Amino acid sequence: MRRVLDFVLVIWLAATLAFMLLRVLPGDAISAQLALSGASRAEIEAIRDDMGLSAPLSRQYLSYIGGLLRGDMGYSLTSTLPVVEVIAPRLLPTLILALTSGVCAAVGGVLIGAACLNTGGVGRIARAVVNLSLSLPIYWTGTLAIIVFSSWLGWLPSSGTHGADRLILPVLVLSIHVMAPVARVTYANLRQIHDATFVRVARAKGLPELLILRRHILRAALGPVIAVIALQTGFLLSGAVITESVFARSGVGQLLLVSTLDRDYPVVQGIVVLSAVFYMLVNVIADWSTRLLDPRIVS
Amino acid sequence: MMRRVRWPHLLVLLFVLLAVFAPQISPHDPATIHPTILAPPSSAHLFGTDALGRDLFSRVLYGGRQTLGVATVAAAVALAPGLLLGVLWGIAPRPLVPSLTALFSALLAVPGLLVALVLLAVIGRGMGQIALAVGLSQIAMVAQVTRGAVVNVRDAPYIESAHAIGATPRHIIRRYVLPNIWPVVVAYAGVTFSYSVLNGAALSFLGLGELGVPDWGVILAEGRAVFNAAPWVSIFPGLAITALVFAVNALVDRML
Secondary structure: OHHHHHHHHHHHHHHHHHHHHHHHOOOOHHHHHHHHOOOOHHHHHHHHHHOOOOOOHHHHHHHHHHHHHOOOOOEOOOOOOEHHHHHHHHHHHHHHHHHHHHHHHHHHHHHHHHHHOOOOHHHHHHHHHHHHHHHOOHHHHHHHHHHHHHHHOOOOOOOOOOOOHHHHHHHHHHHHHHHHHHHHHHHHHHHHHOOOHHHHHHHHOOOOHHHHHHHHHHHHHHHHHHHHHHHOHHHHHHHHHHHHHHOOOOOHHHHHHHHHHHOOHHHHHHHHHHHHHHHHHHHHHHHHHHHHHOOOOOO | OOOOOOHHHHHHHHHHHHHHOHHHHOOOOOOOOOOOOOOOOOOOOOOOEOOOOOEHHHHHHHHHHHHHHHHHHHHHHHHHHHHHHHHHHHHOOHHHHHHHHHHHHHHHOOOHHHHHHHHHHHHOOOHHHHHHHHHHOOHHHHHHHHHHHHHHHHOOHHHHHHHHOOOOHHHHHHHHHHHHHHHHHHHHHHHHHHHHHHHHHHHHHOOOOOOOOOOHHHHHHHHHHOOOOOHHHHHHHHHHHHHHHHHHHHHHHHHO
């Protein structure tokens, strides 16, 4: 119950901050925007009244929050469609990209993190890969991937939204980017747990090393790793904006970029609220699964 | 305490020197158009030339000034208020803590790059605006890390004894808390700088910078238009970003 309250509180705060930033600070930016598109003074007034922008701020705020509760985010300034209808068709491509990359990054990160433990050449290579991928700008790896796999080898298409083959390169690029922090935390945890008492007990019992790894080490190490994976949601969403731009995928990230350039405030505001909801959802799910996995954590 | 100078120090120093002395080092003017367009790397043009026949090596040198400048400003914008808020959050009276935590959770629930984009929607495009937006978008992160460090030392015995001998809160923060969280703050300053390099160049790559002010992100974006004919235009600025961030990260790792 407390969790649900926290969840609602954080979303409400994020929505309020977005409102303050985008509707209070720019002042008359919306009128300026309309004037740029060639609307007359009377038209601007009519549209402002229509959008409820001439009402006092407190009432605007209440109707904004009330609208959010009903799933109404106002109207886009550039297309005059409801914001919900502008965002909805973009949602699925971004969700597919983000979730697939998230899963790939989690699996890859844990595997590479475990490989880092190796004291020989494999470990050295794994550690170097982790350090390198922390420093790689995603817009560069994306471009290089297109040069190599689309242009030189001709294996995969470089752009587009639909179809599994158009998903491979973006997912590859985005998950390499998100994988590194996961691998780092996995490595640090595994190293710590490697010498924990319960692991030494298991070794003393003469259990085979692989069984110890699977049943004792991994289970205890996965909790913090899941927490880090959940925290990567931010990276994942930021990365999705860039990835969608590099690979010309029409998703929410690209919509956010275009709306930012057009100063389409209601759409930007809607996307901010949605990303906060997504972030909180992932973190709540991560919290639950951590509790399930590690019996030492009691709520 | 003396630390041994290692390659990350030297590499970061090299980047700074190259940026500072770009006008003296660069073999050509970065805007001068040469007749040889899209020439591959050669002795005349170390990194080759771009679609307009401009010397890429000179452009990357000058671009470094932009990228390092933006990242430095952004890091300063993030660190000063972030540090202050983090300390206040760390020593806030108990009843205030839940609401502060909720506020910062809300700020952290929206990813940094998205916050920067939203800020740019309000303040407009430009390199200065990018530096400001990238910096502001990281304040909550810095505050969170600082708060963690403050909480770690807050209940230490030496703070307790300072209380006992009647030191004022102000004195305790200045003489006991700040010096002890300093290593974490300095290391995190490096992380902030890395993020600022990556996010600043990302935003200018996405087209939120200024025309005529090419940082590494803009050169990368120019390279995308000609990646078939001239992959080097994409390769070198990206390599510069990666090397710089790699060196700064290695520096941070050595501090922790």
